[in-house]
Amino acid sequence: MSKISAPRSNREFIEACVRHGDAVRIKQEVDWENEAGAIVRRACELGAAAPFMEKIKDYPGFSYFGAPLSTYRRMAISLGMDPASSLPEIGAEYLKRTNSEPIAPVVIDRKDAPCKENILRGKDVDLCKLPVPLVHDGDGGRYVGTWHAVVTKHPVRGDVNWGMYRQMMFDGRTMSGAVFPFSDLGKQLSEYYLPRGEAAPFATAIGLSPLAAMAACAPSPIPEPELVGMLSGEPARLVKCETNDLEVPADAEIIIEGVICPDYKVEEGPFGEYTGYRTSPRDFRVTFRVDCITYRNNATMTISNMGVPQDEGQLLRSFSLGLELEKLLRSQGIPITGVYMHPRSTHHMMIVGVKPAYTGIAQQIAQLAFGSKLGPWFHMVMVVDDQTDIYNWDEVYHAFCTRCHPENGIHVYRNTTGTPLYPFATPHERKYSIGSKVLFDCLWPVDWDKTNDVPTLVSFKNVYPKDIQERVLKNWESYGYPQAK
Amino acid sequence: MNQWEVFVMDMSELAEGKDIELSIRTLNPGLQKYTYKRVRAQVSSSLDKFADRLQVRLGRGQLSAAKYSIKVIEEIQRMPAKYL
Ligand SMILES: Cc1cc2nc3c(=O)[nH]c(=O)nc-3n(C[C@H](O)[C@H](O)[C@H](O)COP(=O)(O)O)c2cc1C
Numbered sequence: 001m002s003k004i005s006a007p008r009s010n011r012e013f014i015e016a017c018v019r020h021g022d023a024v025r026i027k028q029e030v031d032w033e034n035e036a037g038a039i040v041r042r043a044c045e046l047g048a049a050a051p052f053m054e055k056i057k058d059y060p061g062f063s064y065f066g067a068p069l070s071t072y073r074r075m076a077i078s079l080g081m082d083p084a085s086s087l088p089e090i091g092a093e094y095l096k097r098t099n100s101e102p103i104a105p106v107v108i109d110r111k112d113a114p115c116k117e118n119i120l121r122g123k124d125v126d127l128c129k130l131p132v133p134l135v136h137d138g139d140g141g142r143y144v145g146t147w148h149a150v151v152t153k154h155p156v157r158g159d160v161n162w163g164m165y166r167q168m169m170f171d172g173r174t175m176s177g178a179v180f181p182f183s184d185l186g187k188q189l190s191e192y193y194l195p196r197g198e199a200a201p202f203a204t205a206i207g208l209s210p211l212a213a214m215a216a217c218a219p220s221p222i223p224e225p226e227l228v229g230m231l232s233g234e235p236a237r238l239v240k241c242e243t244n245d246l247e248v249p250a251d252a253e254i255i256i257e258g259v260i261c262p263d264y265k266v267e268e269g270p271f272g273e274y275t276g277y278r279t280s281p282r283d284f285r286v287t288f289r290v291d292c293i294t295y296r297n298n299a300t301m302t303i304s305n306m307g308v309p310q311d312e313g314q315l316l317r318s319f320s321l322g323l324e325l326e327k328l329l330r331s332q333g334i335p336i337t338g339v340y341m342h343p344r345s346t347h348h349m350m351i352v353g354v355k356p357a358y359t360g361i362a363q364q365i366a367q368l369a370f371g372s373k374l375g376p377w378f379h380m381v382m383v384v385d386d387q388t389d390i391y392n393w394d395e396v397y398h399a400f401c402t403r404c405h406p407e408n409g410i411h412v413y414r415n416t417t418g419t420p421l422y423p424f425a426t427p428h429e430r431k432y433s434i435g436s437k438v439l440f441d442c443l444w445p446v447d448w449d450k451t452n453d454v455p456t457l458v459s460f461k462n463v464y465p466k467d468i469q470e471r472v473l474k475n476w477e478s479y480g481y482p483q484a485k
Numbered sequence: 486m487n488q489w490e491v492f493v494m495d496m497s498e499l500a501e502g503k504d505i506e507l508s509i510r511t512l513n514p515g516l517q518k519y520t521y522k523r524v525r526a527q528v529s530s531s532l533d534k535f536a537d538r539l540q541v542r543l544g545r546g547q548l549s550a551a552k553y554s555i556k557v558i559e560e561i562q563r564m565p566a567k568y569l
Contacts (some may be wrong), residue, residue, distance in 0.1 A: 033518065058516060128516040138546025140492060141510070142519050171520045174564075199568060261568045267492070267508050267521070270545045281544030282492045289568055 004097075004233030006080035009114075009251040010207045010300060013078060014052050014065055020083050022074050023050040023065075030064070031057045032142075037135040040066030040305040047071055047310070052300075059131035066303040068147055068210055069312040075319065078210035079231070087319075087391060088338075094231075094323050102222060103229025105236040105247070113239035113250035115205075120293040121242070126172040127290060130254060135305050136272040140282050141168040143271065144175055144256065147302040147312070148206040149216035149224070151246050152260075154188055155200075160247075161185055162216040162224035167204060167288060168268050175204075175256075175288040176268035178280070181433065182376050182417055189262050189286070199259035201244035202288060207253025207302050212236065217312075218320040219374045243292045253299040257292040273421050274306045274313030275346045280420040280430065314343040321347050321374055328372055329365060336365075340390040341378070349380040353390040356443040363411060366439035376417040376433070382440040387457075403442040411439040487537040488512035489555055494544045496551065499528050504558060512540065523561045528553045 007013035017023035030036050030053045039051045044067050053064040069075050073083040076090050085093075110116050120129065132142040145167030152161050161184045167177040179186045193200045208216070215227040225247075228236040238247040243257045265284035272278055306313040318341035326339040329352070337353035352365050362383035369381050384390065384399045404410065418425055418435025429435070444454045456462070460469065477483060489509040493499060498507075505528065510521045528539055535554035542548055562569075 128520065134519060136546075138542060138548065140546070141521070169520060171522070172517070197567075259568070261564070264563075264565050264568060266563070270492075278545040281494060287564075289564070 004080050006078060006211055006232045007209060008232065008234075008237075009209050010065060010068075010253055010302060011251075013068070013210045014050075014300070016077050017050055017074060018052070020073070020077060021049065022071070022077060022083060023052050026051055026053045027055065029055045029057050032059065032131050032133045033057075034134055034137050036064050036066065036133050036303065037305050040303050041136070041307055043067045044070050044305060044311040045308065050074060056131045061298055062131045063298065063300045064131070064133065064303055065207070065300050066305065067311060068213065068302055068304070069316045070304075070310055071315070074210075075316065078214065091319070091323055091338075094319070095326070097230050097233070098218075098220065098222070098227065098323075099327070100230050102226035103233070103235050105225040105229060105238045107238050107240065107247055108250050110239055113237075114296045115239065115248065115250055115252045115255050116242075116294050117297045118295050118299075119242060121291070125290055125293055127169045127175070127256075127293070128172050130293070130295070130299075131301055132169050133301070133303055135303065136278075136307070138278070139168075139271050140267065140269045141170065141176075143167065144169050145177070145204055145206065146306075147208075147213060147304040148204055149208060149212065149249075150177070150179075150185060151203045151205060151248055152185055152188060152200060153246060155192060160223050160225060161188065162205075162212070164213070164216045165286075166271060168271070170266050170268075170287075173290045174266065175290065176266045177286045177288060178268060178271075179286045180376070180419060182373075189260065193260070193262040197263045199261060199289075201241075201246055202258060202260050203241050203244070203246045203248045204256040204288075205248045205252040205254075206256070207296075207300050208249055209251060212249050212252075213302075214316060214320070217316055219324050219377075220320070221373075241292075242294060252296075254293070254295040254301065256288075256290055257294075258288055258290040261287045261289055272305065272307045274311070274317065275348075275421055275423050276308035277423045279423045283420075309346065310343045314346050317377070318343045318345070318347040321377060322350065325350060325352075325369055325372070325374055328368060328374075332368060334361065334365060334368075335386075337386045338390050342393060345378075345380075348378050349382060350378055351382050351384065351390045351396055353384055353386055353388060354443070355386040356446055359446045362439060362441035362443055366411065366413075366437070370413055370416060370437045375437075376419050376435060379418070379422070379435060379437045380440065381437070382442060384442045385444070388442075399442045400440055403444065404440045408445075409441040411441065413437040413439075487557075488540070489537060489557075490540045490542060492542045492544065492546075496541070496549070499541070499553060501527075501529050503527070506561060509539065509555070509557075522557075523563045525558045525561055527556045527558065529555075 149162035268285035
């Protein structure tokens with residue numbers, strides 16, 4: 001039996017959040033057009049409890065759950081940890097679990113799968129029967145997929161991919177989505193389906209267990225069904241789709257099955273994005289034709305509302321991008337103390353602490369980070385030494401402003417991979433996903449003499465003898481100060 | 486009278502006095518609100534010219550002050566036959 005007691009479904013997660021005061025039940029009717037989105041947005045901006053909206057205008061029987069993982073407390077709850085756990089503790093737990101043995105999923109019988117309680121096929125298929133919200137006023141459409149997994153399988157290699165790629169309702173049977181060319185699904189389409197003009201089966205699962213959603217967003221090389229098992233300590237329960245061979249999480253609230261039409265694009269966007277802007281304009285993007293919809297009784301649709309910090313687009317992605325990079329750097333034997341992405345950087349800045357063991361270590365880190373699969377998602381790497389607390393922005397900022405040489409410490413990498421979502425990028429760069437990157441090397445150069453060249457850090461901890469420090473700490477309150485935090 | 490909305494990158498996409506192809510979404514109240522149709526249509530900056538109204542948004546969702554009337558001539562099936 002698993003020692004981890006993480007919520008196994010979206011429903012168990014909502015209950016756990018309500019129990020801890022991290023979700024509120026909203027009983028009054030909420031409009032799917034803007035109102036639900038505005039509630040989620042405000043909750044994100046306030047860092048407030050997640051809204052569980054039990055009554056939706058025009059859609060009796062359905063509910064919404066918004067901002068599922070936009071706080072570290074809810075992230076801790078999703079992992080079955082104490083909600084008060086600190087970020088380094090949550091990170092250490094994620095690393096421990098995702099470095100453990102993979103746990104294969106189990107496929108259960110259709111009749112035991114809650115997601116099959118209602119099935120719409122043929123002429124009954126109509127996305128308008130689902131409470132698809134207009135998340136932000138001015139969005140290009142109502143978004144079906146904002147917190148979900150698009151499930152696909154490589155037709156030859158058989159690799160399964162779950163990815164969170166936003167999906168807009170174009171009409172009752174068509175969705176359009178933002179699948180970037182460097183994503184796993186983007187590569188699968190361009191490598192196999194597009195040259196053949198062949199339809200690619202997909203299934204979108206909405207209202208996942210929080211750890212299944214976390215896996216779908218994680219830039220991890222481990223196949224997501226196994227990753228969910230590792231994160232939750234027990235096999236993920238999957239079930240076969242109705243119209244294709246794919247397997248989807250059996251406890252999901254809603255499943256949408258169909259095919260991707262690789263050589264036929266329809267309009268998608270604009271949409272509020274994780275950077276805090278609508279940057280990528282309306283464009284022709286990937287088309288999903290819908291063939292079947294299955295859903296649980298009283299299904300709950302999950303909503304992530306991306307905009308200014310902080311929502312799961314920043315919080316969760318900063319978390320998993322940072323930790324997956326940490327794994328990569330450790331696998332290369334680099335003596336790092338850790339990797340942290342502040343959610344407010346909208347996962348654009350990777351802060352890495354390292355023992356400055358040899359010349360060029362910061363450049364080695366930056367080249368690995370930018371050159372990895374994760375690289376397109378951020379453009380700044382800041383490397384600080386092992387004495388700097390990477391989680392303490394005051395310390396990091398001080399190191400940056402005092403140790404990063406404006407000529408020797410800043411390294412720019414040109415013509416790399418970017419995303420169309422970078423607000424600072426030129427329209428041309430956005431159109432062709434052209435990126436550029438920068439390293440801020442905040443390490444003292446290894447060839448400086450430690451005694452005569454390296455400045456001495458003038459801090460309480462660094463310049464006073466131990467006995468004086470202890471005396472001052474002991475007498476602090478008797479000097480007349482309140483207890484220091 | 487039906488209410489429609491269109492997204493354009495440039496107002497020149499709404500050429501008057503000829504048939505044009507547009508993806509427009511319905512703003513009529515109901516479950517279908519915000520779903521799209523691909524249509525052949527005529528548009529006019531004179532609100533009296535055609536019976537239906539067309540509201541315009543720019544590429545990043547900004548609502549344009551410009552208002553049009555529209556006549557939907559026919560719905561167009563864009564999806565290739567192999568996917569129908
Ligand atoms: C709320 C949310 C929305 C996201 N939307 C998109 C999206 O529309 N397109 C995309 O390529 N990635 C999106 N991502 C990031 C992907 O989920 C992430 O890159 C994931 O690892 C899938 O990428 P992969 O196919 O490369 O593994 C989103 C992430 C979150 C948390």
